[in-house]
Amino acid sequence: MFHTPRRRRTSFATLTSLLALLGAAALGGCATRDEPDPAAQDKRPERIVSLSPSATETLFAVGAGQQVVAVDSASTFPEQAPRTTLSGLTPDPEAIASHKPDLVIVSSDVTNLTAALEKTGTKTLVLPDAKTLDAAYAQFARLGEVTGHKAEGEDLARRTKADIDKLVADTPKPAKPLSYYHELDQTYYSVTSATFLGSLYQRFGLTNIADGADPTASGGYPQLSAEKIIQADPALIFLADTKCCGQNAQTVAARPGWNTLTAVKSSHVFPLDDDIASRWSPRITDLARAISAAVATP
Structure with missing residues (x-):
């Protein structure tokens, strides 16, 4: 939600909230926090909740759309994404848990969401706002990997990088x-x-x-x-x-x-x-x- 960066009318309510979240997320690349790695699960997640519009778009792009059971209210694309009233800005653990997810994807661990969901046995993947193009490409590959679409994620990263490199070269x-x-x-x-x-x-x-x-x-x-x-x-x-x-x-x-x-x-x-x-x-x-x-x- 480039999450610019998040702004008050698309991804978040106010730019002030944006800056607070950026600080909380400790921006950088696509590193996750210290919670258990969803990629280490025995089986791929089949009930994914995405509270990040950027992640939502990427999940569908790597072929994991059918595994997504709910997305936040700011996830306006693609049209078929199961949009709900869930919020990435003020996530409600109980509302999220009602969708019975086995993986929740967020861009910031606000309100200690990871710890709250861990009590229910739900894994959380934190993908902070990308600061660079390379960080975005890495997140494409990462989301493909953790959802069982490793090849598709890597291919998406390669194609996106190649397309942008060509646009730059041809301009x-x-x-x-x-x-x-x-x-x-x-x-x-x-x-x-x-x-x-x-x-x-x-x-x-x-x-x-x-x-x-x-x-x-x-x-x-x-x-x-x-x-x-x-x-x-x-x-x-x-x-x-x-x-x-x-x-x-x-x-x-x-x-x-x-x-x-x-x-x-x-x-x-x-x-x-x-x-x-x-x-x-x-x-x-x-x-x-x-x-x-x-x-x-x-």
Whole structure:
């Protein structure tokens, strides 16, 4: 739920909650915590509950969809996922246990969920938010492995990496680096190059106006000001608040002073699918394709 990174309208209720969860998850790669390894089970899990939209998408992509009995309310893709009122932000052990899972997948062990579920004999796999593309690929393979679809998971990781590498290689390189602003919401929260999203933009040689002196500040999700954005004058603007907040090129141009921006004047304001731009799922290829098209736009 790229989980961007999680934002208040898709994966979580507020960006504040996002930052708290990121800290709690101790972000990094696809390492799990110290709980028993689900991969060590004698048989593959047949009743999986996913409380992570990114994991949900990946489970279906590796062929484990029929093993999924429930997903959280933020898991909006694929359409056939058994969506429920379960929450990844405030998980309820009793509600989760009612689905009789043999494996629960989360992106953060909030409220000591692992310990609570362990009392019922249910295993939990914690897959923290991916910080890099390689970490996302590793999670694809990991989810394939723990669900009995090892070959499919490894193949998905290989194909996704190859597709993105090709998109990067085939995208025309601008004469000089292009600057960009990625908008999470209308209060100007953004991402830096230290985030999963930022690392993807970096692959295309783009310069992030949100980086500042320390891209890791604010957990990689700083709140900018309209003045800072106008002063930075980005060449490209990417809007990840289209579905939630109805933002588009016209609403951006109508903001005070924004009609002077290079991106606005050159029609280089690009709407993104909020969900795709907030998850480290196999659909990151679609996001990379959108970035490539933007960079190649005259």
